[in-house]
Amino acid sequence: MIYNKVICIAVQAPLVYLSSSCISRDYNNGGTVCVCNGTYCDYIGKIPKVKYPQVLVYTSNMEGLRFQKTNASFQNISAELRDSADIIIESHRTYQKVFGFGGAFTDATGINVETLKDDAREHLMKSYFSNDGIQYNVGRVPIGGTDFSTKYYSYDDGEPDPSLKKFALNSADTNYKIPCIKVAHNLTHGKLKLIASAWTAPKWMKTNGAYHGGTLKPEMYQAWADYYVKFFNEYKKQGIKFWGVTTGNEPSLAKYPLSLFQKLASIGWTANTLAQWVEEALGPTLHKSGYGDLNIMALDDQRFYLTWFIDRIFKNEAAKNYINGTAVHWYFDTVFPAKLLSQLHYKYPDKFIISTEACKGNAQVTAKNKQEMKFLFFSQIIGFFLSRGVLLGSWSRGEDYAQDIIEDMRNWVIGWIDWNMALNPGGGPTFLNNVVDSPIVVNGSANEFYKQPMYYAMGHFSKFVPRDSVRIESSQSSKVWSIAFKRPDHAITVVLLNRGKVDQDITIVDSEKGTLTLTVSEHSITTLLYW
Numbered sequence: 001m002i003y004n005k006v007i008c009i010a011v012q013a014p015l016v017y018l019s020s021s022c023i024s025r026d027y028n029n030g031g032t033v034c035v036c037n038g039t040y041c042d043y044i045g046k047i048p049k050v051k052y053p054q055v056l057v058y059t060s061n062m063e064g065l066r067f068q069k070t071n072a073s074f075q076n077i078s079a080e081l082r083d084s085a086d087i088i089i090e091s092h093r094t095y096q097k098v099f100g101f102g103g104a105f106t107d108a109t110g111i112n113v114e115t116l117k118d119d120a121r122e123h124l125m126k127s128y129f130s131n132d133g134i135q136y137n138v139g140r141v142p143i144g145g146t147d148f149s150t151k152y153y154s155y156d157d158g159e160p161d162p163s164l165k166k167f168a169l170n171s172a173d174t175n176y177k178i179p180c181i182k183v184a185h186n187l188t189h190g191k192l193k194l195i196a197s198a199w200t201a202p203k204w205m206k207t208n209g210a211y212h213g214g215t216l217k218p219e220m221y222q223a224w225a226d227y228y229v230k231f232f233n234e235y236k237k238q239g240i241k242f243w244g245v246t247t248g249n250e251p252s253l254a255k256y257p258l259s260l261f262q263k264l265a266s267i268g269w270t271a272n273t274l275a276q277w278v279e280e281a282l283g284p285t286l287h288k289s290g291y292g293d294l295n296i297m298a299l300d301d302q303r304f305y306l307t308w309f310i311d312r313i314f315k316n317e318a319a320k321n322y323i324n325g326t327a328v329h330w331y332f333d334t335v336f337p338a339k340l341l342s343q344l345h346y347k348y349p350d351k352f353i354i355s356t357e358a359c360k361g362n363a364q365v366t367a368k369n370k371q372e373m374k375f376l377f378f379s380q381i382i383g384f385f386l387s388r389g390v391l392l393g394s395w396s397r398g399e400d401y402a403q404d405i406i407e408d409m410r411n412w413v414i415g416w417i418d419w420n421m422a423l424n425p426g427g428g429p430t431f432l433n434n435v436v437d438s439p440i441v442v443n444g445s446a447n448e449f450y451k452q453p454m455y456y457a458m459g460h461f462s463k464f465v466p467r468d469s470v471r472i473e474s475s476q477s478s479k480v481w482s483i484a485f486k487r488p489d490h491a492i493t494v495v496l497l498n499r500g501k502v503d504q505d506i507t508i509v510d511s512e513k514g515t516l517t518l519t520v521s522e523h524s525i526t527t528l529l530y531w
Contacts, residue, residue, distance in 0.1 A: 022066040031395030032064050033450035038119035043132040044463060055516060060456040061524035062395040074514035085509040086477040089484050093473035099415035101462035102138030108148035108429050110176020112422040115444025124449055129187035134459030137191045137467055140356055140417050143198035143231050147264050147434045148420055152211040160204040162223045167230045178238050193243035197300055200265035211265045213254045225281035229289045244295035246327045247274055252301050263432055271312030275319035283322030297327040300356055303336035307344045325352035330404055341411035352414050359419035360397040361388050361436030389427035389435040395523055398453025402497045402525050405461055406483045409471060460527045464493045479504040480520055494528040496520055
């Protein structure tokens with residue numbers, strides 16, 4: 001009972017012990033968190049391999065289960081059961097290869113990690129990246145500052161410096177980003193892949209002379225590409241290499257009408273100017289500088305750009321040849337349907353699609369028809385202010401993550417990257433008061449952190465769907481959200497999301513294995529694994 005005494009002193013909320021090794025705490029937000037500190041943290045551990053006909057069943061739910069392991073077994077297929085099956089899995093029909101899952105190494109993440117003492121800090125990093133944790137294998141790294149920094153900054157502030165002689169990393173890189181990345185790299189045994197994204201250029205490169213809004217001066221196209229190379233060189237000196245780079249975070253931020261969004265660091269691009277920059281500067285400069293193997297991702301913004309914006313970029317054949325894929329964010333996914341992703345894939349099947357940013361803390365709405373789209377677009381922005389910040393224990397936010405991952409990956413997305421990996425209880429730090437939520441919330445003064453339902457929602461994918469898994473055919477059920485993968489070790493992973501208020505009896509038929517029947521509890525995420 002030592003943990004009970006330590007934790008209760010710090011936070012006035014009751015503790016409930018669960019058999020899943022989660023020390024649960026309820027903040028009356030429709031679910032629970034799991035509490036970790038310097039002496040204790042829950043881990044899922046190594047996944048055992050079972051022999052046919054056994055199936056491993058891992059469940060997390062609103063009631064408080066976290067990766068609760070049980071077993072089920074396949075039975076022989078009967079014509080009657082096959083005809084009445086809720087989900088039919090056909091592993092010989094394959095789709096996209098999976099790249100991975102992860103989060104962003106923001107300044108705020110590093111700042112919050114550093115508020116913990118050594119043992120608690122180690123638990124947090126292991127929870128994300130180790131084989132005992134949920135095994136993140138992708139990280140997004142901001143090039144310079146974001147709204148989750150303590151101030152605006154670039155790597156070459158001050159007077160104009162087109163030759164970039166004054167270029168230097170910020171203390172946020174050396175104190176927070178780089179140390180976290182190195183720990184994560186070691187915990188993943190070198191499997192961590194990094195994607196870089198820039199929010200803004202130095203003010204002197206931009207038409208409006210500000211960090212936020214405006215566009216890049218055409219005469220600075222080459223200097224901006226050189227800036228990227230400088231960044232990669234400095235991180236390379238630290239032993240850190242990148243897998244990919246986006247053409248810049250959310251160009252739409254430069255156009256939003258509300259004052260908060262106008263203040264977010266950004267560079268506005270049209271499809272034509274972005275293609276021109278890639279063709280004339282970014283593409284050739286990366287290749288000449290030894291970074292030709294970097295995967296260039298266009299857009300790094302919302303689905304409402306699909307497919308028209310990419311179509312216009314790809315009219316420039318030179319730019320198209322440099323670009324390997326499209327990066328999308330999730331903030332209007334309830335308004336703009338996932339089928340836009342499939343439309344993009346079928347137009348450009350040789351270009352991958354990856355989701356590079358998501359977070360809760362903003363209200364979401366759904367459009368019933370095209371006439372509502374414009375209204376709801378602005379309603380979503382306004383709604384951002386009505387449901388902001390951290391909600392400790394919110395199960396519905398975890399369900400939102402799981403649903404979006406399933407929808408995205410059923411529509412050809414190869415990976416899904418969360419935003420801040422760690423925020424404080426106030427949803428920051430963020431110098432623009434752009435408070436949001438995070439899968440892990442850090443209470444530095446108590447030397448403890450809280451694993452949100454969003455953390456476990458991510459884990460039901462990242463832990464069980466390793467890199468180079470392949471999505472396989474699985475029919476959709478009206479009872480639950482679902483998706484299936486075949487792993488490199490030939491195991492099959494099936495993820496089920498029940499957002500309903502009642503348990504669901506589910507029959508799954510695998511054409512090669514047999515029939516599986518199980519009850520999926522209300523408001524739950526369940527991962528099945530079998531060989």
